[in-house]
Amino acid sequence: MFKKMKFMLAAGAAVCLATAAQAETLKLSHQWSTSDVRHKVAQIVADHVKEAGVDLEVQIFPSKSLFKPREQYKPLSAGQLDMTIFPLSYAGGQRPEYNLTLMPGLVKNHDHAARLNKSAFMEDIEKIMAEDDVITLVHGYLAGGFAGKDGCITKPDDVQGLQTRAAGKAFEQMLAGAGASIASMASSEIYNAMQTGVLQAANTSSSSFVSYRIYEQVKCYTPAGDVALWFMYQPLLMNKSKFDSLSEAQQKALMEGAAKAEAYYLDEAKKEDAASEKTFADNGVEIAHMTPEEFDAWRAIAKETSYKNFVENVPGGQELLDKALAVE
Secondary structure, three states: OHHHHHHHHHHHHHHHHHHHHEEEEEEEEEEOOOOOOHHHHHHHHHHHHHHHOOOOOEEEEOOOOOOOOOHHHHHHOOOOOEEEEEOHHHOOOOOOOHHHHHOOOOOHHHHEEEEEEHHHHHHHHHHHHHHEEEEEEEEEEEEEEEEEEOOOOOOHHOOOOOOOOOOOOOHHHHHHEEEEEEEOOOOHHHHHHHHHOOOOEEEHHHHHHHHHHHHHHHOEOOOOOOOEEEEOOEEEEHHHHHHHHOOHHHHHHHHHHHHHHHHHHHHHHHHHHHHHHHHHHHOOOOOOOHHHHHHHHHHHHHHHOOOHHHHOOHHHHHHHHHHHHHHO
């Protein structure tokens, strides 16, 4: 009897060990604080996977605590990192095609961005990712606008001769084409540069405009509205081999969580733009909305500068650009 009980206990322990061995922990890295919308997107996926009870956990490392902001794609591709929320253009040095995901005038508004995410253009981007052993779980674009220290910026003529900060090289090329003088700096440096008179205009994301309190330094704000020039693709990515190694139930839980997170991401991105407009208005800053005609004028300059540069320097760039522009 004692021997039988001993055997049963040993068998039970073996089952427990086997179950524990099946449990998988995925590491997810990103550069933002836990209050940021991108962290919340990751948390939705992590929470859903946990609730699904499929022996899978997503451990989130926020605030660049695991990898530096621009240094996450390579470890993800190499399998040293499982998941990341990542501005894809950061990896434009490795894959120049990704620079098209931060290109002026390519995306008009958030609903247009959502259509672009399901287009032949995005399929081509995902084929390139697959070559690097990377897949997309959650698509998402965030928008931005302009702020002027002394006046409003809605059309190309408005930046003529102004010392302007742009978010991304393609935007610098377009603004220079419109006659602006370019000052390259991090978005965290905009406030001080405006305060000291070094900068007269700036272009960055809606959230950065608010978090860095740029409303204290400017006269006019052009938020992302019905149309906006600045959209940056910032998806939740995963190592493909790691995803393929998971059980069917674990993969299903991840995809269900991702679908829920993607819907949230789109809704919250729109809210961020509206919230930034309200914050600037509440602080006495004039609000100016860009018209579709002004958007088209900017895009015409982008075609002669940013788009042209992209096509000349990226093999197959024209075909990829055409696919993006074909999305209505």
